[in-house]
Amino acid sequence: MKKDNKTVMLVGVGGQGLVLFAKVLTTGLITAGYDVKSSEQHGMAQRGGSVVTQICFGQKVYSPVVGEGAADILVSLEKLEAARYVHFLKKNGTLLMDEKEIPSLPIITGVQKYPENINELLSNQAISFYPLQASAKAEELGDARTTNIIMLGALVKMLGLTELVDWPEIVTSAVKADFADINRRGFAIGACLV
């Protein structure tokens, strides 16, 4: 029973909508009958800093967090953050990464350069690596803020949970009415990326 538990780790930059991502995923997993525990960050970390959310699900889950080397899937909404947290993955774990680059403070102020070799570095690890064009697709869709739901679409497909519950409906109920349609479309686009 224990071995069936899975941990999804979401990382990105404060303000990218990780909390919504986690909320929709959690609701879906619970609707599907899983036991779920998740943990999120609030407060100062949200001010454009590096943010982390974890979702653990299975038959019976106790801890809302895992430590380094123990996550099954890492979803990163930003390249540098993927590299920062890739060591949280288990051997042969899966990394879904949006190819968006967001410069951090030392890069903005010109003290450091945005690392150029991230894709290469991640390709060389003992993981399944999926670099995705989610934010590019979101911009095509007309709203960069749908990146999180596009990545969610990709994740749900990757987890093999697409048929389990009515995900578009869960997305709809989690966002404001005006944004329901675009996010539903985003979810569908995400599923086609993997």
Add this chain to the structure above:
Amino acid sequence: MGDKIVFTGNEAVAQGAWEAGVGLGIGYPGTPSTEILESLTKKEGPDVVWAVNEKVALEEGYGAAVGGLRALVTMKHVGLNVAADPLFTAAYLGVNGGLVIACADDPGMHSSQNEQDNRWYALHAKVPMLEPSNSEECVRFTRLAFEISENFDVPVLLRLVTRVSHSRSLVGLHPGVSYRKETKPYQRNTEKYVALPANARLRRKILELNLVSLRQDEVLQELNVMEITNPEIGIITSGASYNYVKEAFGDNYSILKLGLVYPLDTRMLKEFAARVKRVVVIEELDPYLETHIKALGIECEGKKYIPAMYELNPQILARSLEQAELKPLDSSEPALKEPVPDLPKRPPLFCSGCPHRGFFYAANREKITVAGDIGCYTLGAIPPFQAMDTCVCMGGGFTVAAGLSLNLPAGEKVFGVVGDSTFFHSGLTGAAEAIYNKRSVIPVVLDNSITAMTGHQQNPGTGCMLDGEPTFLQEPAKIFEAIGYDRVLQVSAYDLEQIRNAIREAKKATNKVAIIVKGPCRLLKGVQRGPGYAVNLEACTKCKSCLKMGCPAISLSPDGVPAIDPAACFGCGLCEQVCRHKAISTIKQEE
């Protein structure tokens, strides 16, 4: 059991208090405790407000409890330092309606200045402390806490941590639960409620007797649970640590899970120790349980293996307890042995358009000494501004400045910097102190019209109460004037020239000057964006002055010219003011 629903620990505490018929919810915002009251206010029934600080919240909550209401008081761990004064004496005097203090620790310091272990407060103040480990327990323990408070005539602490407060998990709600406000009649009882020494001496003894009765009560059976699965090794744990133990070791070892961490159930501890050959104590932060269990004469190990700093998780437990020959369930290997080295850091930073940016940019250029405080504006301490000398605690801005000014070269002044919410929290007293003892301090209020860092809570300076109801808007400027400041310089957060002049004027002034930098948090609803700005490629000399603003909307393009991201730019115009070559202007003007 009715529907299952997902609650964060904080939402669950609010649910438990509501089910217990709480009459008043009061607290001061602080991560990770803030959402308890924000969740409670959405429910029909109780009066829910933000107090100006935690001491005030606890005193008002205590008064409500003496009057016969059930009161829930919320704060983060360091808030209890502020509220410690009423806590210790309230424990002696006891309550009428139940008083529960939900206090959230932040192991790992996700959003805090220290990671103090508040379990010691329970021991120190002799106040019972319950420690839930998930949302379901948050509901149940909160309800129980009110009962314990009333049954044993004592305030009760509910200890939360980040991974309980900000974790979501399933809660089974009882169908048909509705709100029924619990009230008891108020009766004047000076011997009980007036802490004169003669009364306090009596109450001191009564408190001990109440704790003895609690130790013998059957509620302990509900809070402290034994799982005997292995006669060799037994683990004693509580709260969030229990989750990590179960995740790491499953049912491999016997477990005693303590829901009541003060007073300790000595009978059960001894019984558990007798039923296993070896006892291991697993707890986050200090060896609080371990110290007490050892004092009972029970042989045990814990901090010998487990870190006493930062957060725990199942993997840390598995790793550290290998030496103690405990076998974890999971043996999967990590993908990488070490984190990827030398990556650029991503610290939090001022949002684009943040009204704090201009002041710290100017403070850096004017080379002033700044005693800072707790809020988003503490980020003024890190690059590129590095314009803060100290930050200790809420309200420390003006007062640390007062002390710091004493040994500086003659004539030099220290700028004490606080936010609007912090000003009302405990900045006020420091402003009075500086006048009273004639300190060389310039108090500065960075007034963004909200308590921003914790996610936008109202305060006396916003003119609204927690639920948005309008109230008298208290102005820091008038308060400064009333307590003896001769001049209050009010400047716009987006006008560097004004800010710079105010700093210079304050530095050379011979009378008492205070500064207020005004500009609403740009994340507030209804705050309008300014015009978009762009870099004129021909005028730009690549001097990078604009990058020294640390604005997330500006970054170097590959050809070395700064570029402004139109989607991220808030139109505050500060970059235009720092560009000496007039290469930055509004997009409209360019056309």
